[in-house]
Amino acid sequence: MRQKIRPRHPEKIKNPINPIKKKPDWIRSKLNNSREFFLTKSIVNKNNLVTVCQEANCPNITECWSKRHATFMIMGDTCTRACAFCDVKTGKPEKLDKLEPIKISQAVKKLDLKHVVITSVDRDDLDDGGSNHFYEVINQIRKTNPNTTIEVLTPDFLRKGDAYKKVLEANPDVFNHNIETVPSLYLKVRPGSRYFASLELLKNAKKMNKKVFTKSGIMVGLGETRDEILQVMDDLKSADVDFLTIGQYLQPSVKHFPLDRYYKPEEFKELGDIAKAKGFLLVSSSPLTRSSYHADEDFSKLQQNRLKNY
Incomplete structure (x- = not known):
């Protein structure tokens, strides 16, 4: 008897679960494959470093790398969580690279960065969530690049007690942790995180070190009001x-x-104006805004304005 061949299911191919909406003109980033872009890429690759620019498929990578700006992602390229919005791969991470702090500090020097952003994957497998590794990276950057300001974008260190304090002991200039979305969407968008735990982390960071600037970010377009x-x-x-x-x-x-x-764009401007009216010192609100997008320029402007008003 001839075996029946089951037909494929074209409806699943033609109609994926979550079709991607076509991007409007204002959301498209400009390609700029300049000499500096390839220089940045070369430095990152030669040092075997991971950047969130690549791993999270950031739309601003060509613009930022053309300015020699790169956001380094420490502790590997594999996250222990599976947030529904994120493009970073999930799985069992490898052991920490003990030489990573030195590699990053050298890359910062070669790129001549005046302001550097250091982020990481979630490392729930580590007892301290990776806070001591952040500490080592910050200290090593300071030794090699004493005039570079340092911004960290950390995980929430959920259920890790006071582990976050180790990061603040290294005195970063900016302590960032993204809230990402509104409370009603957390279980769907960030199932491994807790809204009020993230708020508490930011609040405690400022309490512990009042000299550090605290920062957070939110995405829009997920269904929030x-x-x-x-x-x-x-x-x-x-x-x-x-x-x-x-x-x-x-x-x-x-x-x-x-x-x-x-x-x-006009909606982003309105939200930005509201945020400024509410008293945030620095606000970046635009379609292509990301946590580290223009972070160096924004921080530099803040410092200049403070010196003028001093």
């Missing part, structure tokens, strides 16, 4: 957060959380 965004702003202000970034969520693939809609 305007009132919910404004409530997040108020919650962050209550936690004494200094800087705020607001950017458009871009769905990485059909397997990721579905994009609800694209916000228009």
Whole structure:
């Protein structure tokens, strides 16, 4: 008897679970393959470093790398969590690279960075969540690059007790932890995280080190309401957060959380104006805004303005 061949399911191919909406003109980034872009790429590759620019498929990579700006992602390229919005791979991470602090400090020097952003994957497998590794990286950068300001974008160190304090002991200039989205979407978008735990981390960071600037960011376009965004702003202000970034969520693939809609540039301007009116010291709000996007320029402007008003 001839075996029946089961037909494929074209409907699953033609209609993926979460179709990706076409990007509007204002969301498209400009390609700029300049000499500096390839220089940055070469330095990153030669030192076997990981950048969030590559791992998270950032839309601003060509612009930033053309300016020799790169956001380093420490502790590997594999995250222990599986946030529905993120393009970083999930799985069992490898052991920490003890030479990574030196490699990053040397890369910062070669790129001649005046301001560097250091982020990481979540490392729930480590007892301290990787806080001591952050400490080592910050200290090594300071030794090699004493005039470079340092911004860290950390995980939430959920259920790691006071582990976050080790990061602050190294005295970064900016302590950033992204709130990412509104409370009503947390279980779907950030199932491994807790909204109020993230707020508490930011609040405690400022309490422990009042000299450090605290920062957080939110994505829009996931299905949140305007009132919910404004409530997040108020919650962050209550936690004494200094800087705020607001950017458009871009769905990485059909397997990721579905994009609800694209916000228009004028909507970002309105949200940015509201945030400034609420008292945030620095606000970046645009379709392509990301945590580290123009972070060096924004921080430099803040320092210059403070010197003028001193």
